[in-house]
Amino acid sequence: MLMRFMALAAALMVASAALAADKVKIGFISTLSGPNAAIGGDIRDGFNLAVKLAGGKLGGLPVEVLVADDQLNPDMGKQHADRMLKRDRVDFVTGTVFSNVVLAIAPQVTDSKTFFIGPNAGPAQYTGAQCNPFFFVSSWPSEAYSEAAGEYVTQRGFRNVIFLAPNYQGGKDAANGFKRYYKGKLADEMYTKLGQLDYAAELAQIRAAKPEALYVFLPGGMGINFIKQFVASGMSKDIQLVVPLWGSDQDIIRAVGDPMLGLFSLGHWTIDLDNPANRKFVAEFEKEYKRLPTGYAASGYDTALLLDAAIRKVKGKIEDKEALRKAIRAADFQSVRGEFRFNANQFPVQDYYLQVVGKTADGKIAHKTMGKILSARGDAYVQDCKMK
């Protein structure tokens, strides 16, 4: 009896191993705790919404999403990636928020021939010589928002601007991007500790420097604290604050409220972009989560749509890595951002918009698109990528 039971159990296990190819496993490593928890939460909610709308499937295959919190700690991210690659044998790794975590986990993911799809940070290293067939970024190359910001402040005629960012990979990429397009004088270039919460010392320096505009690249809770303290310091009347899309997005609007009105930002997506995919996304997101979506959520949603289209294109045969890679590169889906394609380095080529924070018809505070700043922009390093 016992023997028979064990044989049955063994048979079941073999059967389930054979069936494993009939579903797709996603390793979702994201920043889900601490002051930046809202970012990871929004990417996850956007991703899950797309999966849910597709009936719990991606490209016709049932999906299992394994969620893990990297706590904005590269070592923690590495541990999760290790476990997901070796024990859970995931097919894709996505969800990452910060570029320092991406840089820590991407090598082991790509070395194991598993696809990495960055839904937020797209470190500049991977756009050039280090580009990798298994490395995709579905959101934006990490210099792009800041390139658009540099272009915008130049167009506005600002000639005396301060740049402020955390001292980490994303912040340095932002500085490079901003300086590439900004033609005026950089009054100061300030770097703070990643995760810093009190900006009193920096605000005093800014007041003393009297710039015309201030471009601030501070994700998540850092941005919330900075904007609150900037408004409380009384400088918001005299200095034009310019931020990336996520620097004035819904998570920050919820925390700061009315003082956000009139703030300018730059990004690859806006909540009011007029295309069918976006209208559907915004409506469904609000219905599901009772709040307005952020750019992070839009990226998470788009990442799931991208996988959905790619898996459908290879008819569920995700074991054929080369075919799957071609299918992802094709990006054959209606993105919420409108026109979008992958560059040779597997980073997006897309438009970047100027947004302003305003009130919608029903009294909510949200972004409005003010115009296109950069068209079909890729990145500055793609020529160094020798990948076909």
Add this chain to the structure above:
Amino acid sequence: MSGILLLEQSLNGLQFGLMLFLLAAGLTLVFGIMDMINLAHGSLYMIGAFLAAKFVELTGSFWLAVLLAMAGTAIVGMALEMSVLRRLYARDHLAQVLATFAIILIANELVRIVWGPQVPLGTPAALSGPVRLLPGLEYSSYRLVIIAVGLAVAVALYLAVTRTKTGMLVRAGASNREMAVAMGVDIRRLFTLVFGVGAALCAIAGAMLGPILAVQVGMGEDILILAFVVIVIGGIGSIRGALVGALLVGVVDTMGRAFLPGLLREFLSPPVASALGGALASILIYLLMAAILAWKPQGLFPARG
């Protein structure tokens, strides 16, 4: 460098220093009287901030919430003292460090389970704007209130310690515990009281800093290290030492962060200058501590003569 910049940075340093003082005051008395190293002091700061955020939700009034959080944190602190810490007084410092470190971990997880990793706590609406101090200098009114609260608490504490009978007993306990016991002071009850007051001061700091920083699990750990530096500089067991030490650390830290990167930028690239400047600014505090200890090994105002 303009005078306004210097003034604003001094205010920032003062504000930070006074909040450090609130933490250091309780810590230095606990360390001074009972010779007890209490790493869990930062957890009381965290609990105070969370309680304040929750009481704001319940009552709608920031100041009432601060008072309630003080009372609540004092109760938590006294319960902790009577149940766990009391058993550690006779043990060596290593046992105290291990046990109170365990309390940090337990407190962090408990708070995470009960309230989640982070709760919102906003500045009271009336204080969210700036005040004009000088032409060209508008300063956050909330930070000014923090300075005022910090100064008021410092004065009240000074009067309580120097002018009241309980304060006299506390000073007696800090300068020579055995003699105080021999003279009939009920040091156990005194200590529970001191612990409660220390916890309430933590709650003030947590509640006041919450709206500027963030009310989140683990918020007490970073600031605790600075609080220890403060009490070592000031002299263990001395309230006056804690005040002077806190202001020194607050001003040196703020000034270092503000001006070192600028100095280094003269000959280094901005990212390197910022990273190095920030690192040097943190080292500056420890250099200050080393220098003061070399000069006065017992700290600036040693309580034990």
